[in-house]
Each structure stands twice: as C-alpha cells, then as structure tokens.
Amino acid sequence: MSNLPLNPKQPHEDNDGALDTTQQGSSNLHTGLDHESSQQAALDPAPLYKKPLHQDPTDDSSINQDPLSQDKLPSHQTDAAHCDASHLRAEPALSSESKGPSQPRSSVDKKPTAMISHSSFIEGFLGTLALAFKDKGVLLMLIFAPIIYGFFYPWPYGSEVVQQVPVGVVDYDHSKLSKTITRYSDAHPNIKVTPYLTQTDALNALYDEQIAGYLIIPRDLDKDVYASKPAHVSILGNNSYFLLNKQLQLGFTTAVSTVSAGIEIKRSVAQGAYMPTAKVSTQAVPLRIDPMFNRTEGYGAYVVPAVAILILQQTLLMGTSLLIGTWYENKKQNASILGWLGRIGALSLITFTVACFYYGWVFNFQNYSRGHNLPGTLLFMAIYAPTVATLGCLLGLWFKERERGMQILIFSSLPMFFLSGYPWPVTQLPEVLQYVRWLFPSTSGMNASVQLNQMGASLSQVSSYLYHLLALWLMCFILLIWVQHRQIKRTTAESI
Amino acid sequence: MSASSGNHSTPPKIVFGDKDNRKASLWSVFLRSACYEGRFLQHHSWDFVMLLWLPLATILSIWWIFSKPYIVDLPIGVIDDSRSAYSRTLTRYLDASPDIKVEQLYTDMAQVNEDILTKKIYGVVIIPSDFADQINKAAPSPIILKVNAQYGTHSGIIQKGVQAVVGTLSAGVEIKRTVKQGSYIEQAKISYSPIGVERISLFNIGANYQQFLASTVIPALLHILAMIIGATTIGREIRDKTFSQWYHTIVYPDMPYPDFKALKHLPPAQKLAKMQADLDASWQGPIDYNALSIQTFVPTSTSSLSAVPAPISTTQLGQPRMPQTVSILALVVGLNGKLIWALLFYMMWAGLMLLLAVSVHPASAAAILIVFAAFIALMMISLWVGAIFTLNSYSLRMGLSSTGFVSAPSFAFAGVTFPLLAMSEGAQRWANALPLTHYLRIHLTQLQMSAPVSVALPTLAGLIVAVVVTLVLTALLCIRAFKNPQRWGAR
Numbered sequence: 001m002s003n004l005p006l007n008p009k010q011p012h013e014d015n016d017g018a019l020d021t022t023q024q025g026s027s028n029l030h031t032g033l034d035h036e037s038s039q040q041a042a043l044d045p046a047p048l049y050k051k052p053l054h055q056d057p058t059d060d061s062s063i064n065q066d067p068l069s070q071d072k073l074p075s076h077q078t079d080a081a082h083c084d085a086s087h088l089r090a091e092p093a094l095s096s097e098s099k100g101p102s103q104p105r106s107s108v109d110k111k112p113t114a115m116i117s118h119s120s121f122i123e124g125f126l127g128t129l130a131l132a133f134k135d136k137g138v139l140l141m142l143i144f145a146p147i148i149y150g151f152f153y154p155w156p157y158g159s160e161v162v163q164q165v166p167v168g169v170v171d172y173d174h175s176k177l178s179k180t181i182t183r184y185s186d187a188h189p190n191i192k193v194t195p196y197l198t199q200t201d202a203l204n205a206l207y208d209e210q211i212a213g214y215l216i217i218p219r220d221l222d223k224d225v226y227a228s229k230p231a232h233v234s235i236l237g238n239n240s241y242f243l244l245n246k247q248l249q250l251g252f253t254t255a256v257s258t259v260s261a262g263i264e265i266k267r268s269v270a271q272g273a274y275m276p277t278a279k280v281s282t283q284a285v286p287l288r289i290d291p292m293f294n295r296t297e298g299y300g301a302y303v304v305p306a307v308a309i310l311i312l313q314q315t316l317l318m319g320t321s322l323l324i325g326t327w328y329e330n331k332k333q334n335a336s337i338l339g340w341l342g343r344i345g346a347l348s349l350i351t352f353t354v355a356c357f358y359y360g361w362v363f364n365f366q367n368y369s370r371g372h373n374l375p376g377t378l379l380f381m382a383i384y385a386p387t388v389a390t391l392g393c394l395l396g397l398w399f400k401e402r403e404r405g406m407q408i409l410i411f412s413s414l415p416m417f418f419l420s421g422y423p424w425p426v427t428q429l430p431e432v433l434q435y436v437r438w439l440f441p442s443t444s445g446m447n448a449s450v451q452l453n454q455m456g457a458s459l460s461q462v463s464s465y466l467y468h469l470l471a472l473w474l475m476c477f478i479l480l481i482w483v484q485h486r487q488i489k490r491t492t493a494e495s496i
Numbered sequence: 497m498s499a500s501s502g503n504h505s506t507p508p509k510i511v512f513g514d515k516d517n518r519k520a521s522l523w524s525v526f527l528r529s530a531c532y533e534g535r536f537l538q539h540h541s542w543d544f545v546m547l548l549w550l551p552l553a554t555i556l557s558i559w560w561i562f563s564k565p566y567i568v569d570l571p572i573g574v575i576d577d578s579r580s581a582y583s584r585t586l587t588r589y590l591d592a593s594p595d596i597k598v599e600q601l602y603t604d605m606a607q608v609n610e611d612i613l614t615k616k617i618y619g620v621v622i623i624p625s626d627f628a629d630q631i632n633k634a635a636p637s638p639i640i641l642k643v644n645a646q647y648g649t650h651s652g653i654i655q656k657g658v659q660a661v662v663g664t665l666s667a668g669v670e671i672k673r674t675v676k677q678g679s680y681i682e683q684a685k686i687s688y689s690p691i692g693v694e695r696i697s698l699f700n701i702g703a704n705y706q707q708f709l710a711s712t713v714i715p716a717l718l719h720i721l722a723m724i725i726g727a728t729t730i731g732r733e734i735r736d737k738t739f740s741q742w743y744h745t746i747v748y749p750d751m752p753y754p755d756f757k758a759l760k761h762l763p764p765a766q767k768l769a770k771m772q773a774d775l776d777a778s779w780q781g782p783i784d785y786n787a788l789s790i791q792t793f794v795p796t797s798t799s800s801l802s803a804v805p806a807p808i809s810t811t812q813l814g815q816p817r818m819p820q821t822v823s824i825l826a827l828v829v830g831l832n833g834k835l836i837w838a839l840l841f842y843m844m845w846a847g848l849m850l851l852l853a854v855s856v857h858p859a860s861a862a863a864i865l866i867v868f869a870a871f872i873a874l875m876m877i878s879l880w881v882g883a884i885f886t887l888n889s890y891s892l893r894m895g896l897s898s899t900g901f902v903s904a905p906s907f908a909f910a911g912v913t914f915p916l917l918a919m920s921e922g923a924q925r926w927a928n929a930l931p932l933t934h935y936l937r938i939h940l941t942q943l944q945m946s947a948p949v950s951v952a953l954p955t956l957a958g959l960i961v962a963v964v965v966t967l968v969l970t971a972l973l974c975i976r977a978f979k980n981p982q983r984w985g986a987r
Contacts, residue, residue, distance in 0.1 A: 137893045137987065145897070149905075155923045156909050162918040181691075206698075207947035209937065212915075213698070225690050232692030239697035240944045242708060244915050246652070253693055260691040267690070284631060284669035286638045287662040289655055291645035292612070299914050302648035318900075322893070326987070329763040369646065401764075402987055403735070404542060406896040407728055408550075411720040413904055414713060415554065418561050423649055424705070428564045433557075447615075454646050457613040 115488060117327070118335035124342025131323065132350060137402070141319030142347070146354045149311045150362040157300025162247045164192045168202040168214030171195065175222030181233065181259050185215065190251030212244040213237035215252050225263060243299070293369050293455045301368040305454050306422045306446040308358045309384070313442045314413050316351045316385065317392040321405025323347075324396025333397060334484055340477070344393065348385035355381045359453060372456025379459065380448050383466055387441045387473040394480045397487065420446045444468045508978050509821040520749045522829045529746040529833025532753055533729070537837060539756040546725050547841040554717045555845060558710050559852055565706035567653045571599035573608055573620040580628030586639070586665055590621060595657030612642075618650040619643035621658060631669055699944045704856065707944060709913075711853045712936055715871060716907040718845055719932050722875045723899045725838045726882025730831070730970075731892030736767040737816045737984045739977060744819060746830045752776075765985070768816065816981050828971050835879050839872070846871045853943050862949045863942040866956060873959035874935040878903075880966035881931075887973035891986040906932045912940070934959060 118124035132138045169185065171178045186193040194211060196202040202214040216234045224231035235252045237245035261283075294301045327333040335343060359377055363370035371377075392405075399405050418424050419437040426434060437443045444465035451457040451465075459466070520528070537544045574590065576583045591598040599617050602608045611617045622640040630637030641658050645651045667689075700707050733739040738754075745751050754771045762770055846868055854864065881902075886895025908914070909927040916927055927933045934955050941947040977984070 140897060153905055156914055156919045158920045158923065159918050162915055207941055207945060207951045230692065232694050234694040234696060236696045236698050238945065239700040239703065240940045241912065241915055242703065245697055249695055253695065256691055256693050260689055263690040283636060283666055285662055285666035286636055287659060288638050288640045290640055290642045291651065292642055293644060293646040295645065297645045299648065302646060403892050403896055406900065407546065407724055410724055410900040410904055411554065411717055414717055414907065415557060424561065425567060425570060425650060427569065428567055430560055430563055433561060450646060451613060455613055461614045
C-alpha cells in the first residue's frame with residue numbers, strides 16, 4: 001500500500017489505462033481541497049472520502065465530447081461546487097462541511113437544464129453509438145452476445161429429428177413371429193433395439209436411462225395369432241420425456257402394424273381374396289399428414305426462430321440498462337426528448353443490424369424455413385427494436401446501476417418464452433396471465449416474426465401484434481420521460 | 497486492519513489455518529461473515545429480491561402458467577368436400593376429441609390459408625369429395641391433415657388427436673365391412689388387426705405438462721438465480737474493492753460492520769472510501785502483528801505508529817488495504833457464511849418446489865429426500881460457479897455475462913425437451929458438463945419414474961464432489977484475487 005501515489009494529481013490507472021480530460025479536470029479541482037482536508041485527516045475522517053472521484057472507471061465519460069461537460073452538473077451542486085454530487089445526495093450532512101471553502105467556485109455551474117447530457121437527436125444518436133463501441137460491456141451485450149448465441153443456441157438441435165432411440169424388447173415368445181417383430185422394429189429409423197430377458201431387466205435399464213422404453217411380446221403370441229385368437233403386444237414408453245416417447249411409440253407401432261398387416265393379407269388371401277384387394281383394404285381410411293412451414297418438423301426449426309427474437313430482446317434490454325445504469329452512476333443519464341429518441345435510434349440500429357444477421361445468415365445456415373415476407377420482417381424489426389430499447393432505457397433508469405439489469409433480467413427469458421403463446425398454447429394460460437403477457441415485447445415479437453418470416457404472413461395478418469408493439473413503445477416512452485422528470489425533480493428538491 | 501501491508505509488490509502471505517492471523521474462531525468467522533451479508537441484505541432491496549421475491553414469483557408463476565396441464569381443444573378447420581354421412585361422422589368425432597375442436601367448416605382453401613396465417617386455426621382436415629364412394633367401394637379412402645408445424649407443440653397435439661380419430665373411424669369401417677361379409681363382430685375385430693398394440697405411456701400417463709415442464713423448468717430457473725447470486729455476492733466486493741474490507745471484518749471479532757444504509761446510495765467507486773472513512777481512526781493505523789498474541793484485536797498504540805511513516809495518507813482512502821496474511825480456512829468458512837442466506841432461502845424454495853411436484857405426482861419419502869439433497873448440491877454448485885466466473889474475470893459484469901451465457905440456455909441442453917442422445921457429440925459433452933443436466937436426471941428418475949434410490953446415488957455423489965471442487969476453486973481464486981488487488985474494481 002505504501003507505493004500508492006501520494007500526489008493526488010497523478011492519475012490512477014483505471015480500467016482502460018487512460019483518463020479523459022474531464023477526469024483530470026476534476027482531479028485538479030480537488031487538489032485545493034486535499035490540502036485543506038489533509039490537515040484534519042487524522043481527526044476527522046469524514047472529508048477524506050470525498051476524494052475518490054478520480055477513481056471512477058469512466059470508459060463512458062469519454063464519450064462526452066463537450067469540453068464544458070464538467071460544467072454540466074446538476075444544479076444542486078452549486079451548493080457544494082466540485083464535490084461529487086452523489087455524496088451529497090446520499091450524505092447531505094457531510095456535504096455541509098465542504099460548503100464553506102468551496103463556495104466561490106459555484107460560479108462555474110449552470111442552471112438545471114445543464115443536467116441534460118444529450119439534448120439533440122444527433123447528439124444522442126452519435127453519443128450512444130460511440131459509447132456502444134467503446135464500452136466493452138455494452139459491446140459484448142449488444143453485438144457479441146447475440147452473435148455467439150446465434151451459433152450456440154441451435155447447437156443442441158443440430159440433428160433436428162430424434163432417431164435411433166435406444167429401446168428394449170422383452171421377448172417371452174421366442175417364435176418366428178416375435179423375431180420378425182424385433183427385426184422390423186430394429187429396422188425402423190426411429191428406434192434401436194436391445195433385447196432383454198425379463199421385464200425387470202428392461203425396467204432397470206429404463207431407470208438407468210439406457211433405454212427410453214420397451215416392447216413386451218407375450219408367451220404364445222405366435223400360437224394365438226395363427227389360431228385367430230385375440231393377441232396383443234405392449235409398448236411401454238417413458239413419458240417423462242415426451243419427444244422420446246413419441247418417437248418410440250411411433251417406431252414400434254409402425255413395425256408391429258406392418259407385421260400385423262402381413263398376417264392379415266395372408267389370411268385374406270387364404271380366405272380367397274385377391275392379393276391386391278387384400279392389400280389395399282388393410283386400412284380403410286389412411287391419414288396423410290402434411291406439415292406446413294416447418295416441413296421436416298425439426299425441433300430446432302420450431303424453437304430457434306422464436307427464441308432468436310427473445311435473445312435479441314434480452315441482450316438489448318440488458319445492454320441498454322447497462323448503458324443507462326452506467327450513465328446514471330455518472331449523472332449523465334438525462335436527455336431531452338429528442339436526445340432520448342436519438343439514443344433509442346442508435347440502440348435500435350445496432351439490434352436491427354444483428355437481427356439481419358439472424359434473418360439473413362443464422363436461419364439460412366441452419367436451413368430453417370425463412371425469408372417468406374422479408375419487407376414485412378424488416379418493418380417488424382424496425383418497430384420491435386425501438387420498443388425493446390425504450391423498455392431497456394426505462395429499466396436502466398429504474399435499476400440505476402451498471403450491473404443491476406443483468407442481475408435481474410438474466411432469468412426472465414424462460415418465463416417470457418412460455419408466456420408468449422408460442423411453445424405453450426395461449427388458451428392454456430390462466431386468464432390473468434393472458435393479459436400479463438402483453439407487458440413483454442417478446443410476446444408480440446416472437447409470434448409476429450415467426451408468422452412473417454417463417455410462415456409468410458402478410459403485414460395485415462400480424463397487424464394486431466404490430467399495433468401492440470407501437471402502443472407498448474409509446475407507453476414506455478411516456479413513462480421514460482415521466483420517470484426522468486420525477487428523478488430530476490427529486491434531485492433538485494434534495495439539493496435545496 | 498493492516499495498513500502496513502498491501503504493498504502491491506509483496507502480496508499477502510497465504511496460510512492454511514493460521515490461528516494467530518485469524519484472531520477469531522472459525523465459528524466466529526462464519527457468524528461475522530453471515531452478519532456482514534445479512535446487514536447488507538437488509539439495506540439492499542434489489543439483492544434481497546433475488547433471495548425472496550424473485551424466486552417465489554418464479555416458482556408460482558411457472559406453476560401457474562402450466563396450471564391447465566393437459567393441452568385441450570386446439571382449434572382446427574375442416575374442409576368437407578364429401579358431405580356424406582361418413583364425413584359428418586368424422587367431423588363429429590374430430591370435434592369430440594379432447595385434443596382438438598373444429599373451429600370452423602371451410603369451403604375454400606383461400607380462407608383456410610388466411611386463418612392459418614393469422615393462427616385462428618392450427619391445422620385443417622381435408623375430406624375429399626370421393627370419400628364416401630371410396631369407402632363403399634371398399635377402397636382406401638385417404639384424408640389429408642395439413643398442420644402448422646412451425647408451432648411444434650400445437651402441431652404435435654393436433655397430429656396425435658387427428659390420428660386417433662381417423663384410426664377409430666378406419667377400424668370401424670373395416671369391422672363393419674367384415675361383418676357385412678358375414679363374420680361375427682368378435683372375429684371381425686381380430687381379423688382387422690391380428691396383433692393388437694397396447695400403447696402404454698409410463699410415469700406421466702396423460703402427458704401432464706405441469707409434471708413434464710413446470711416441475712423441471714423451476715429448478716432450471718432457480719439454478720440461474722443461484723448462479724447470479726453467487727456472482728453478485730462475491731463480485732460486488734471485487735467491484736467495490738471492498739473484498740479485503742470484508743475479509744478484515746470477518747477475521748477481527750471487534751471490527752465494526754460497515755454502515756450499509758449509508759453506503760446504499762453511493763456509486764460503487766466511492767463505497768470503499770466511505771467505508772474506510774467511517775471506521776474509527778484507530779483502525780486506519782498499522783497493525784503490529786508481532787505484538788498480537790491475544791484473541792481480540794487491539795489497535796496498536798500511538799507508540800507503534802511512529803515505526804511507520806505517514807500513518808494515513810488521504811490518497812490511500814479508496815484504495816483497498818490488503819491483509820498481511822490470508823488464511824485459507826478462514827476464507828472458506830467466511831465464503832460459506834457470506835452465502836448462507838442464499839442457501840437457506842433456496843432450501844426453502846426447494847421445499848416449495850418439491851411440495852408442488854409431489855402434489856401432482858406422489859413420490860416416496862426417500863425419493864423426496866434424495867431430490868432435496870441433490871437440489872441443495874445443485875444450488876451450492878451454482879453459487880460457487882457464479883463466484884468463480886466473477887473471480888476469474890475480476891469483474892462483476894463479466895461474471896454476470898458468463899453466468900447468463902452458461903445458465904440461461906442450460907435447460908435447452910438438459911435433455912428434457914430435446915433428448916440428449918439426439919444432440920451432437922460436442923453438445924452432449926457440454927450438456928454433461930452442466931450440473932443442471934445431472935440434477936434433472938435425479939429429479940425425473942426419482943420424482944416421476946419412482947426409480948429405486950440406488951439409481952440416483954452415483955449421480956448424487958458426483959454432484960457432492962462437484963460442490964467440493966467448486967468451493968476449493970472459489971477459495972483458490974479468492975487467494976489469487978488477494979494477490980492482484982490492482983485488478984479489482986473493473987466494471
């Protein structure tokens with residue numbers, strides 16, 4: 001500790017190893033006070049802690065291009081001149097101690113409007129854009145995280161369809177027929193058969209999750225079938241895993257039905273039917289299933305296009321609240337209405353670009369159904385991104401701290417996903433939640449994006465979602481301005 | 497507090513359990529660490545929300561989302577070009593199926609497409625005009641289901657429902673046909689299908705989504721929250737450079753706790769200075785370790801101050817003062833004390849979670865106990881891994897980013913919705929590295945499949961080993977942090 005700089009003017013090494021002029025200015029301003037206070041340091045510790053302003057890791061303060069930024073301080077600082085305003089807000093009692101000696105410097109401060117750090121659209125737009133690329137945290141959240149997720153999230157679903165599910169067959173019959181059933185089952189692409197001697201063995205394997213289910217072929221199946229007695233086999237699937245169970249049930253059923261149909265045909269022919277007639281009549285009403293949009297019925301093709309929209313929302317929310325929270329800590333959060341629009345514009349532009357990466361590249365690379373209504377999709381994103389960014393700004397003003405947004409928001413993706421009505425039918429939701437879900441842009445976002453991009457709906461077919469997003473945007477923006485107004489009023493009131 | 501040490505060039509000495517350095521029993525270290533964190537939580541509502549309201553709201557809302565656990569009455573359309581008795585029967589059967597309901601009868605495809613794109617219906621059954629004729633001619637009479645497969649859950653349920661209905665109709669038609677040919681009805685049934693198939697879905701008989709999804713999503717979300725708590729609880733001390741302050745507070749039994757109420761509104765960069773300023777002047781002085789042989793720390797007298805020049809410089813405020821020696825044992829006990837509130841609260845949530853799970857599907861006491869133990873192990877791993885992420889990067893923000901990156905998609909990798917065995921080898925390896933995957937295996941086998949307890953024991957042992965490993969790793973990274981105080985405070 002003894003090697004710490006004794007000269008307060010000597011800049012500390014901050015995160016980026018660089019200090020901007022704003023900071024140096026403040027360090028210099030402090031020098032005078034340091035001399036005064038150091039004399040009483042041993043007796044009274046209180047004034048000492050007013051020092052550490054120059055330690056702020058202020059990657060962000062550098063974006064304020066205005067050399068007068070030091071003057072753009074909240075009005076309540078007129079009382080305490082160059083002392084960091086945040087101390088005063090938290091500890092008004094302490095601030096009074098420095099009032100005396102610093103009073104003359106109050107002339108550098110401006111009226112309350114000086115609190116606005118972005119007053120025009122261009123200023124807000126460029127300032128935000130510049131910082132987004134300068135602040136590693138914002139850059140990671142807004143650009144790198146969604147790009148990495150574009151590769152990472154579809155990863156488990158690479159194979160799309162579940163095949164070769166390990167299953168068991170417990171053959172108590174040991175006949176030609178039972179061996180045929182086992183062989184046919186193994187030949188089905190859905191399942192891969194392991195024989196088990198007893199049902200207990202198979203059940204134990206099931207508990208160990210070595211197999212997902214098994215088929216029981218009872219004793220005397222062969223005999224009963226050829227004696228035209230009722231006979232049946234049992235498929236037992238572990239329905240703790242829906243998808244596995246579905247695949248194995250389908251695999252076994254198809255295999256057994258094929259064998260069964262063969263017997264039926266043989267029997268009909270034996271009874272005197274023509275072979276062709278016998279063949280066609282095995283199933284009177286066959287069902288042909290024609291999957292639309294996601295034609296291969298891939299799991300990733302179903303989940304990822306919607307989750308992508310959620311990923312964009314979550315990273316933008318966290319990135320924005322990180323940015324605004326950092327500004328809040330440094331008292332730079334306030335902006336005029338146009339300034340806010342500029343900030344939102346810049347943030348939306350970044351996310352819009354990343355969204356194009358998803359629509360144009362990720363979906364393409366993963367070979368999902370895509371690009372059916374491209375102009376509509378882009379228009380949707382042009383509404384969605386600002387709505388999310390505005391909500392993020394609002395959350396940033398609420399959280400007031402750089403890391404807080406991430407702390408609170410990371411967990412929220414899964415509940416929002418289930419509330420959206422995409423993976424879980426809306427009609428299944430309790431009525432209250434059917435209203436609550438409209439609080440999140442993702443509800444409209446995921447549905448509208450999938451309908452436009454994956455299904456090829458027209459804009460008018462998703463218009464209600466777009467109107468919802470616009471309404472949400474307006475609401476968030478009004479709230480944003482109102483919250484800022486209230487916060488300014490409170491700080492002003494506190495400083496008087 | 498040792499102002500005499502903390503020189504960056506001479507990092508603190510690391511000892512294992514040096515009692516002289518600790519000045520307190522391990523029990524007192526634990527309690528003081530818990531008290532320190534408890535006082536912090538009292539005044540920092542956002543952090544407290546992470547322990548109480550957020551997990552509570554999460555558990556209840558997820559349970560509530562799936563409170564109608566069986567998907568019923570998904571809307572489909574029917575195009576009936578046949579207009580026969582057969583097609584009307586089919587339509588009636590479709591509407592009677594619990595899975596689906598016939599929202600509307602359509603006459604032209606254009607209207608169907610419009611309604612599918614606006615999601616008024618999720619599928620359409622097309623009955624061709626020669627449907628009845630074909631049946632009467634004893635020829636196969638196919639019908640077509642067009643289904644919106646982009647909405648995977650909806651599509652799966654509709655396919656299942658329509659298949660069942662069509663199967664029933666088909667069987668009826670065939671049996672009728674055979675009876676007409678002169679067979680007895682019993683015989684007709686057998687000859688329709690010589691080998692009957694009995695399809696049994698074990699454990700979750702009726703496809704209960706509360707049991708399938710809600711019960712597994714809740715631990716996944718609590719896992720995310722616990723990792724975030726681990727990351728913030730340790731990470732904020734590094735961010736605020738108060739990590740050594742915390743260590744001093746827990747090892748000196750009479751050191752006053754920081755005034756968290758006053759610290760609450762300060763930006764992180766000013767917290768340490770305020771903390772130091774709040775301490776009595778005597779704590780700012782250097783400590784003569786050689787003179788300290790008694791349990792309780794007595795601040796050095798003024799006489800020893802003369803040994804060290806410049807007892808306190810203003811510039812040192814806001815700079816972390818490093819301990820001369822760090823005891824690993826005290827650190828490990830202190831870390832546990834710091835996170836004890838999170839663990840206690842999440843034990844409570846484990847209880848609530850199990851209560852809900854058991855309410856839909858009863859399980860044996862042994863199974864409940866083992867799932868509880870596995871869940872606590874999962875929570876401890878989550879807390880430590882969160883801490884490891886922040887300590888590794890010296891940055892709370894980076895720690896939270898990594899936490900989010902790893903934990904948020906962990907449910908997708910856990911193999912519940914999309915099976916592990918269908919994943920690529922790399923994805924499977926990643927999934928197996930995640931603690932959630934192993935926990936959910938115990939959760940499902942014990943709570944749903946009622947598997948014997950012995951099946952879960954190896955996995956449980958693995959989780960417990962992981963708790964120890966992550967705890968040791970956290971302690972080692974804490975020591976690394978003490979050696980590199982210049983890296984603290986990164987945002």
